Structures are given as C-alpha cells and as structure tokens.
Amino acid sequence: MPGLDIEAEVSVLALIQDSQIHKEQMKSKKMKRRDTELDPLILAAAFASGPHVTRHHHSHDLFPAVADPLAEGAWDWTKWTGQDAPAGKQDPKRRSYHSQQAPRRQRLKDLGLPVDPEPQVEIATSPTDLKPPSLQTQIRSPRTSISSETVTNERLGLPPLDDVQVKCMARTRIPTPHGPAFLHLYHNNKDNKEHLAIVIDPAQLEESSQTSNIPAIRSRSLDAEWSPNETTMERITRGAYVGKLSPNQHTASVPPSVSTASSRTRQAVPPALVRIHSECFTGETIGSMRCDCGEQLDEAIRQISQPIVKPSSNSTTSRPIIVPGRGVVVYLRQEGRGIGLLSKIRAYNLQDLGHDTVTANILLGHGADERKYDIAGAILRDLGFGEGVNGEAVRLLTNNPDKVEALEKEGLKVVERVPMVPKSWTVHQQQHDSVTIIQPGTEDGIVPGLFVAQESSRTVRGPDLDKYLRTKVLRMGHMLPLLGHGV
Numbered sequence: 001m002p003g004l005d006i007e008a009e010v011s012v013l014a015l016i017q018d019s020q021i022h023k024e025q026m027k028s029k030k031m032k033r034r035d036t037e038l039d040p041l042i043l044a045a046a047f048a049s050g051p052h053v054t055r056h057h058h059s060h061d062l063f064p065a066v067a068d069p070l071a072e073g074a075w076d077w078t079k080w081t082g083q084d085a086p087a088g089k090q091d092p093k094r095r096s097y098h099s100q101q102a103p104r105r106q107r108l109k110d111l112g113l114p115v116d117p118e119p120q121v122e123i124a125t126s127p128t129d130l131k132p133p134s135l136q137t138q139i140r141s142p143r144t145s146i147s148s149e150t151v152t153n154e155r156l157g158l159p160p161l162d163d164v165q166v167k168c169m170a171r172t173r174i175p176t177p178h179g180p181a182f183l184h185l186y187h188n189n190k191d192n193k194e195h196l197a198i199v200i201d202p203a204q205l206e207e208s209s210q211t212s213n214i215p216a217i218r219s220r221s222l223d224a225e226w227s228p229n230e231t232t233m234e235r236i237t238r239g240a241y242v243g244k245l246s247p248n249q250h251t252a253s254v255p256p257s258v259s260t261a262s263s264r265t266r267q268a269v270p271p272a273l274v275r276i277h278s279e280c281f282t283g284e285t286i287g288s289m290r291c292d293c294g295e296q297l298d299e300a301i302r303q304i305s306q307p308i309v310k311p312s313s314n315s316t317t318s319r320p321i322i323v324p325g326r327g328v329v330v331y332l333r334q335e336g337r338g339i340g341l342l343s344k345i346r347a348y349n350l351q352d353l354g355h356d357t358v359t360a361n362i363l364l365g366h367g368a369d370e371r372k373y374d375i376a377g378a379i380l381r382d383l384g385f386g387e388g389v390n391g392e393a394v395r396l397l398t399n400n401p402d403k404v405e406a407l408e409k410e411g412l413k414v415v416e417r418v419p420m421v422p423k424s425w426t427v428h429q430q431q432h433d434s435v436t437i438i439q440p441g442t443e444d445g446i447v448p449g450l451f452v453a454q455e456s457s458r459t460v461r462g463p464d465l466d467k468y469l470r471t472k473v474l475r476m477g478h479m480l481p482l483l484g485h486g487v
C-alpha cells in the first residue's frame with residue numbers, strides 16, 4: 001500500500017481480514033449487520049443528484065460548470081470557481097439533470113402540448129354532492145386556501161372575500177361523564193384546521209313537551225340540503241338527524257327555515273352557556289400540570305351540562321321545572337395560544353429557565369397570544385347564536401377579557417361572563433377559607449404543601465400551574481382573583 005510503512009500495512013490488512021471474518025460470521029449466523037454497508041452521505045448525494053430528484057428540484061443544476069459529471073475529475077469541487085463556464089465555452093455535451101417528476105406545466109411544455117392558461121384551483125376534497133350550494137365553492141381542501149370566489153374576484157380586479165365561512169361536515173352523539181354531547185366537526189375557508197363544537201343539548205334526545213319551546217342548538221350548515229340528490233341515509237350518516245339514532249329510530253332533519261330561527265326568542269331559560277376553548281395537547285391529552293387546560297375543558301362540559309331550573313309556565317303549579325343544561329364548547333385548534341405545539345414545547349424550556357409564559361413566547365419571536373376568534377364567531381352563528389336582532393345571546397365561560405371582546409365584535413351578545421375558577425383554588429378556598437395560596441416573596445410565590453389533594457383526576461395543582469395562572473392574571477389581564485395577592 002503506497003504511503004504506508006510495513007507495520008501500518010500489516011495492521012490495515014489485519015483489520016480488513018477481521019472485518020471479512022466478521023462478515024462471514026454474520027452471514028453464517030444470518031444476523032443482520034449493525035454497521036451500514038454504504039455511507040449514508042454518499043447515498044444522500046447520489047439521490048440528490050440523479051434524475052429522480054423531486055419536482056421541487058426539477059430545474060436545479062447541481063453541477064454547474066462541470067461539463068461531464070461522469071468524467072474522471074469532474075467531481076472535484078475544489079476546481080469550481082463558483083461561476084458557470086462562460087457561455088461561448090460551454091461544452092455542448094454538458095449533461096443537465098432533468099427530473100422525471102417535473103411539474104405538469106413543465107412536462108406539457110417539453111412534450112409541445114398546450115399548457116393550461118391558469119393553474120387549476122382545487123375545490124374541497126370531500127364529494128361535491130355532499131356540499132350545500134352556498135358553501136360549495138368556499139370550503140377548501142387543506143392544500144389550497146383560496147376560494148373560487150376569491151379567484152373570480154381577482155380576475156375581476158375586486159378585493160378578495162374576507163368573511164369567514166364555516167360548514168359543519170359531521171355531527172355525532174358522544175356520551176361523556178357529565179351527560180350526552182353532540183360533537184360537530186367544522187371546515188372553514190380561513191385555515192386548514194378541523195375546529196370542533198361540543199354541543200350540550202340533551203333535550204334534543206327527548207320527546208318531552210317540557211322542553212319543546214326551548215330552541216334546539218343545531219347547525220344550519222349541517223341541516224341544510226347539500227344536494228338535491230342527497231339521500232336520507234347520507235343525511236343521517238353526516239349527522240343531520242333529529243332525536244337519538246338507533247337501529248329502529250332514524251329521522252333525518254329538515255333544512256332550517258326562518259320560523260325555526262325566530263322560535264329562539266320564545267325561550268324561558270337562561271341564555272346558553274358557551275365556552276371558547278383553545279387546544280392544549282399537553283394539558284388535555286397527557287395531563288400536564290403546567291396548565292389547567294384539561295381541567296377547564298372537563299369543567300366547562302360539566303357546568304354546561306348542569307340542569308337548568310325554569311320557573312313553571314303553568315300558573316296553577318308553583319313547582320319549577322328542571323330542564324337539561326344547554327350550551328356549547330367551541331374547541332379551536334389554536335395550540336399554545338396560537339403559536340403551535342412545537343413553539344409551545346420550546347417555550348416550556350424557556351419557562352424552566354425562569355421566564356414566564358408571556359416572555360417565553362416573546363423570546364421565541366411570537367406574540368403573547370396569537371389567537372383569533374373569527375372562526376369561533378362563525379361557528380356560533382352557524383349554531384344559531386347572535387344572528388339578527390332576535391338572535392340568542394350567550395353566557396360566556398371565561399376569565400379572558402379578549403374572548404368577550406372578540407365575540408362581541410363578531411356580533412354575538414355576551415350577556416354574562418361566567419368565571420372559570422381553577423378547581424384547586426376552589427377546593428383550597430373551601431377547606432382553608434382565607435389561607436393564602438400565593439405569597440409574594442416565597443420562591444415562585446408558592447407556599448409548599450398548601451395545595452390540597454386532587455379532587456379528581458382532572459384537578460391539577462402544583463408550582464408550574466400556579467406560576468401559569470399568576471402570569472395570566474398579572475400579565476394577560478385575566479379576570480381571576482389571586483387569593484391572598486390583593487389583585
């Protein structure tokens with residue numbers, strides 16, 4: 001071996017021999033090699049340079065100024081000056097790399113076929129016969145967010161449509177620990193997220209005359225006729241039915257009319273209790289105790305499901321009538337106050353370094369709160385709230401002043417704000433009355449050992465949660481009294 005002394009050569013040969021023996025042993029034992037046979041970097045380079053590159057790399061020339069990439073020495077990048085060869089000196093044999101997966105327009109051009117005058121705008125992926133005509137062109141597939149109206153408007157030189165359109169794609173009954181709920185899945189023309197509405201209105205499952213004059217919380221877009229050819233079974237399958245579904249009972253709903261809308265004014269029950277809740281994977285799915293989101297979601301469903309005491313309409317009986325609770329949780333896919341799960345996870349690390357939730361967001365280049373509530377407003381309007389002068393008002397379950405303001409801007413009437421008090425605080429307050437939970441001056445303002453035992457699996461507590469709640473109150477203006485803090 002040139003350049004190696006005898007000793008080095010012997011060791012290299014010994015290594016090669018060892019490796020061959022090892023290979024033979026592995027083969028005979030039929031064991032899988034643990035070391036890679038090919039250098040992954042070489043593989044990556046080969047994949048990136050061949051004609052099999054993706055359509056996105058179609059016109060990339062990965063070897064500019066290299067006349068023949070297969071010629072010996074052509075791969076020597078140390079000789080490349082960073083410039084392509086001057087035009088006159090370019091070798092006619094120069095190889096260029098053409099992707100087999102060129103974009104359609106490029107392939108048509110290469111074949112000499114006419115190219116479409118304008119890119120096709122894709123409409124929603126769901127079957128067209130399942131869309132109501134009014135929304136058909138506005139509900140988009142996840143890949144495109146431009147409606148055909150927008151495109152038409154652009155062609156006509158008009159500004160694009162800005163109003164949020166939502167459509168309930170499906171509804172089903174979900175039994176919860178607090179009672180039955182109807183889960184509604186929405187599509188919209190603003191983002192590609194599937195926002196949800198958890199409607200609690202068990203009176204819809206009953207045939208009771210007591211609740212017949214209380215308006216049912218139903219989605220207009222779901223109950224609409226999506227196509228003249230739509231079958232009863234198609235309507236029922238997407239959730240446009242009344243009452244409870246069973247093998248013996250299945251009645252499709254009728255499309256909403258003006259009369260059903262105005263019947264909302266004839267109610268004698270308090271306005272529906274509504275919560276706008278933002279997604280929190282950590283708190284709701286893995287039970288994180290950094291926040292109380294899971295507990296809040298559970299508590300909101302519980303509170304909305306509480307029966308309503310209604311004064312008797314019959315003057316001869318003085319006994320009040322108890323009707324099932326009614327309301328909605330609009331579940332928005334705005335993880336991490338709109339910054340997304342990735343950034344939220346990073347924000348947690350910054351929080352562990354001592355920053356609060358607001359500063360952590362800002363350090364990552366985000367706003368303290370990036371959420372919007374226009375889709376929530378549209379969903380609530382679809383469910384019959386706030387439309388027209390007689391539209392039903394709501395009682396909003398929140399401590400967040402932004403949500404009240406946003407819903408009012410959306411044309412909804414918020415007649416009452418119902419606070420969401422963290423369960424650990426309530427239980428603590430009940431048990432210790434005026435004992436201070438949060439004390440300035442202690443580390444993180446936490447008094448160790450003062451937190452009460454968990455009331456249920458959904459009751460969270462601990463120093464991380466405490467810091468999170470304090471930041472909400474002290475930096476985000478949440479309307480929650482900090483116990484012992486004089487706020």
Ligand SMILES: Nc1nc2c(ncn2[C@@H]2O[C@H](COP(=O)(O)OP(=O)(O)OP(=O)(O)O)[C@@H](O)[C@H]2O)c(=O)[nH]1
Binds near residue numbers: 280291293334403478
């Ligand atoms: N960026 C960030 N987001 C968080 C953190 N902890 C929880 N969140 C998110 O905060 C949001 C909580 O939203 P909501 O449950 O609607 O409650 P809220 O707006 O705080 O106000 P309330 O209605 O009073 O409960 C969810 O999107 C959570 O994912 C955190 O430490 N950092």
